[in-house]
Amino acid sequence: MRDRRFDLERRRAGNHAVRRRDPMIYQGPAAEEKLLEYLHGLQSRKTPDARSGIHLHLSRLQAKHRQPYHIRIAINILKDNLQPFDSSIFLCHNSDLIVTCRGARTPQLEEIAGKVQYFFSGDTPSSEEDEQAADEPEAIPHLSTIHDLSVDCRGLLTICEQMLGEKVRQATEEIEGDPESWSSLSSLDPGRLARLAASLASTDVSNFLRRQPICKFPRDAIPESIAYELYVHIADLQRVTLPDIDIRGNQWLFNYFTRILDDRVLSLLTKHKDEYLTEPISVNLNLETLLSQKFLNFSNGIDGSIRRRFALELQLVDVVADLQSFVFARSFLKEYSYMLMADGITQHTLPDLAAANLQFDRVKVIWDPKTYAETESSEKDRIVGAIERLGPENIIFCRCGNREVIEAGHNLGITLFQGRFVDRIVNPNSRRIN
Numbered sequence: 001m002r003d004r005r006f007d008l009e010r011r012r013a014g015n016h017a018v019r020r021r022d023p024m025i026y027q028g029p030a031a032e033e034k035l036l037e038y039l040h041g042l043q044s045r046k047t048p049d050a051r052s053g054i055h056l057h058l059s060r061l062q063a064k065h066r067q068p069y070h071i072r073i074a075i076n077i078l079k080d081n082l083q084p085f086d087s088s089i090f091l092c093h094n095s096d097l098i099v100t101c102r103g104a105r106t107p108q109l110e111e112i113a114g115k116v117q118y119f120f121s122g123d124t125p126s127s128e129e130d131e132q133a134a135d136e137p138e139a140i141p142h143l144s145t146i147h148d149l150s151v152d153c154r155g156l157l158t159i160c161e162q163m164l165g166e167k168v169r170q171a172t173e174e175i176e177g178d179p180e181s182w183s184s185l186s187s188l189d190p191g192r193l194a195r196l197a198a199s200l201a202s203t204d205v206s207n208f209l210r211r212q213p214i215c216k217f218p219r220d221a222i223p224e225s226i227a228y229e230l231y232v233h234i235a236d237l238q239r240v241t242l243p244d245i246d247i248r249g250n251q252w253l254f255n256y257f258t259r260i261l262d263d264r265v266l267s268l269l270t271k272h273k274d275e276y277l278t279e280p281i282s283v284n285l286n287l288e289t290l291l292s293q294k295f296l297n298f299s300n301g302i303d304g305s306i307r308r309r310f311a312l313e314l315q316l317v318d319v320v321a322d323l324q325s326f327v328f329a330r331s332f333l334k335e336y337s338y339m340l341m342a343d344g345i346t347q348h349t350l351p352d353l354a355a356a357n358l359q360f361d362r363v364k365v366i367w368d369p370k371t372y373a374e375t376e377s378s379e380k381d382r383i384v385g386a387i388e389r390l391g392p393e394n395i396i397f398c399r400c401g402n403r404e405v406i407e408a409g410h411n412l413g414i415t416l417f418q419g420r421f422v423d424r425i426v427n428p429n430s431r432r433i434n
Contacts, residue, residue, distance in 0.1 A: 022083060023078065027091035031091055033425065093166075208237045210230070211229070212228065217422065227282055281309070284314075312341065343398075348379075363395050396418055
């Protein structure tokens, strides 16, 4: 009888244990993006959800105390203590751990964070401010912040966006290299350009073709893709074709090289319409290409519905170099229902573009918040006036590498954005930094 009672109690205990569950763990190249996606979803809910967050600032520790095995132990501590709750753990690129949790009270979260804090209590602070505090015997690094996500997600969202911006910056440097390192490469000359052109004839440029979303991103909303820019990733192409040559070293020869690329891209789009032309896209082409027979053949080979959602991007320097040809091309392209976009615009050239009235449908602007902040008030007035004249709804802030560019755009009425930071939010599962 006693044995049967024991078995019953053991089964009950086992059933109770089944209801305990390990938290979901997100780590790897898309952890911040997954967290951002989760927080945006939480923010968009109409009814509040009793969730909380713990930010464990392990990046504040000295490097020797945040080795992989330290991080694994910290995650295991969290796993053991979060089982009674519906929770997730996000391991960020800078070693910070962020926990989201439903059903736990603040004292419980503080206790869990305290256990992680205790594990690292032998560490010494990495900042000068914390080092001064460490002179007091009881001082240890402050490692945790509790966020009440049922009240406001904005604080944790901002932190996540800052980390994502930093990750994008680091990834950009890894992909494209330090700009100073380009000086060690040989310059592009006519002979090397001929070699490059010959190699492109047998190179499948689809391997280097990238899509980057152009997004509508109003304030306090989730970005929504409205089109994709299709472009050839020059750094990847260089590594495969001429790894010892700086393709961009000679601007005039590089411009000629881009015209060769235009032909390859048009050929690719012609052969694979179903793959590339089923959604709104934009492509950056040279003015000379748009006036060529090859582009005319391409246009005649696609129907009007495709052309109406096809945007053609032109570099401003290309337009200014031959204004008469641009005016002719503009009439022809408008007749064919293409959208025209000006590219290569900065905040300082924006007023001149607005004054010239070149009748672009949209304008892509490379915006630098720091430079704008240092600009004289009279020049700021010219820039704001140009935005109002062109229409904020027609301006795209491009090359957005962090949240600051988005905020600057919102303050000026801009809602269209493009760049690696936006791309990581829209495509959190992508392993490729476009």
